[in-house]
Amino acid sequence: MxxxxxxxxxxxxxxxxxxxxxxxxxxxxxxxxxxxxxKFANPYHIxxxxxxxxxxxxxxxxxxxxxxxxxxxxxxxLAAAPADxxxxxxxxxxxxxxxxxxxxxxxAVARDHGGxxxxxxxxxxxxxxxxxxxxxxxxxxxxxxxxxxxxGNVERVISRLFAIDGPLPGSKPLMKxxxxxxxxxxxxxxxxQAMMDLGATICTPKRPACALCPFNSRCLAFANDEPxxxxxxxxxxxxxxxxxxxxxxxxxxxxxxxxxxxxxxxxGGMTEVPTTAWTARFDGGTTxxxxxxxxxxxxxxxxxxxxxxxxxxxxxxxxxxxxxxxEGGGWWEPVTNLEAQALPTVxxxxxxxxxxxxx
DNA sequence: AAGCCGGGGAA
DNA sequence: TTCCCAGGCTT
Numbered sequence: 001m002x003x004x005x006x007x008x009x010x011x012x013x014x015x016x017x018x019x020x021x022x023x024x025x026x027x028x029x030x031x032x033x034x035x036x037x038x039k040f041a042n043p044y045h046i047x048x049x050x051x052x053x054x055x056x057x058x059x060x061x062x063x064x065x066x067x068x069x070x071x072x073x074x075x076x077x078l079a080a081a082p083a084d085x086x087x088x089x090x091x092x093x094x095x096x097x098x099x100x101x102x103x104x105x106x107x108a109v110a111r112d113h114g115g116x117x118x119x120x121x122x123x124x125x126x127x128x129x130x131x132x133x134x135x136x137x138x139x140x141x142x143x144x145x146x147x148x149x150x151x152g153n154v155e156r157v158i159s160r161l162f163a164i165d166g167p168l169p170g171s172k173p174l175m176k177x178x179x180x181x182x183x184x185x186x187x188x189x190x191x192x193q194a195m196m197d198l199g200a201t202i203c204t205p206k207r208p209a210c211a212l213c214p215f216n217s218r219c220l221a222f223a224n225d226e227p228x229x230x231x232x233x234x235x236x237x238x239x240x241x242x243x244x245x246x247x248x249x250x251x252x253x254x255x256x257x258x259x260x261x262x263x264x265x266x267x268g269g270m271t272e273v274p275t276t277a278w279t280a281r282f283d284g285g286t287t288x289x290x291x292x293x294x295x296x297x298x299x300x301x302x303x304x305x306x307x308x309x310x311x312x313x314x315x316x317x318x319x320x321x322x323x324x325x326x327e328g329g330g331w332w333e334p335v336t337n338l339e340a341q342a343l344p345t346v347x348x349x350x351x352x353x354x355x356x357x358x359x
Numbered sequence: 360a361a362g363c364c365g366g367g368g369a370a
Numbered sequence: 371t372t373c374c375c376a377g378g379c380t381t
Contacts, residue, residue: 007378043363046379049376050376051377052376053375053376053377054376054377054378055364055365055366055367055374055375055376055378056361056365056367056372056375056376056377057366057367057368057369057375058375058376058378059367059368060366060368060375061376066381092365092366092381093366094364094365094367095363095364095365095366095377095378096365097363097364097378098364098377098378098381101378101379104362104363128379129377129378129379130377130378131377131378131379132377132378133377133378134376134377134378137376149376150374150376150377151375151377152374153375153376154376156371167379192375192376196376197376199376200376204369205369205370205373205374205375206369206370206373207370238377262370265363265364265366266363266364267364267365268364305365305366306365306366307364307365307366308363308364308365308366309363309364315367339368344365344366345365345366345367346365346366
């Protein structure tokens with residue numbers, strides 16, 4: 001020991017062997033066999049998929065990825081697209097700041113980089129919506145850079161391999177260092193994807209399939225028979241409840257009143273039906289007297305929607321009314337055209353509560 | 360360092 | 371129900 005001789009890192013080679021046999025076909029992925037035949041990953045595809053995959057499951061991303069590529073085949077197309085179209089296409093996927101930054105990033109690549117993505121971690125991270133993870137992932141997968149890629153899956157794998165007791169997120173730097181030590185110079189992109197596949201399919205949060213894991217003989221958590229103890233996380237807070245009211249005004253021609261939310265904050269830049277403020281306590285703010293204009297608003301019941309940091313209970317009201325100019329701005333949209341709007345899920349729920357056949 | 364920011368599928 | 375997902379930005 002302590003001879004100064006570097007211990008050979010065989011993790012990378014072992015995992016790549018496993019990956020070559022078990023890798024999953026994904027729309028943005030180049031299979032190892034195709035790569036061997038000379039096919040390269042498309043940086044635009046890799047970037048687009050990685051942004052969509054932030055805190056989002058593969059299954060949820062697939063249809064959105066296909067839709068975006070059909071609408072905007074190249075990064076220049078996305079850069080030239082109307083922002084409203086991008087927001088409408090993203091509607092339902094969540095974390096809408098991602099869509100705003102996606103557009104800004106495409107514009108920056110088209111304008112400042114001639115439509116070519118930077119091929120280094122630092123260059124990528126300087127772009128909007130690209131942080132530590134995405135910069136490393138795109139650098140490794142699209143440009144074959146030896147970058148340390150660490151997402152939630154990799155955190156789980158690493159914390160179990162080395163039985164890291166320190167709770168997240170404080171232990172993240174140590175875990176990142178471990179990933180950097182394990183990442184091979186050969187096929188770093190496949191190594192990164194293999195680590196994430198391992199976390200998604202074998203080293204799962206609950207009941208991991210350790211018997212099938214290529215690392216089981218050198219995993220400290222498995223050796224101690226306590227894989228589910230890792231990763232250690234700080235306790236999370238309870239979700240408060242907020243209440244409010246949503247108002248669905250319908251004309252005889254079948255148009256409803258919509259508004260655009262402010263650009264920043266919750267559901268920023270997305271479309272909504274008029275609502276009251278969402279308050280922590282019931283203070284009478286859920287009654288029809290807070291509607292965008294007076295009328296005999298009919299109560300349609302309540303919907304519940306859970307956001308990241310609070311639960312929202314909206315009382316929904318409906319009113320048949322002639323088309324009028326409203327003070328708060330907004331526009332009247334045919335119910336038959338709602339699918340083309342940038343309506344987040346909570347707003348679709350509210351509209352369906354008032355008009356069950358709206359979608 | 361901590362808070363803000365969606366939505367849905369799996370267990 | 372609870373968990374958490376190929377996280378980033380702001381304060």
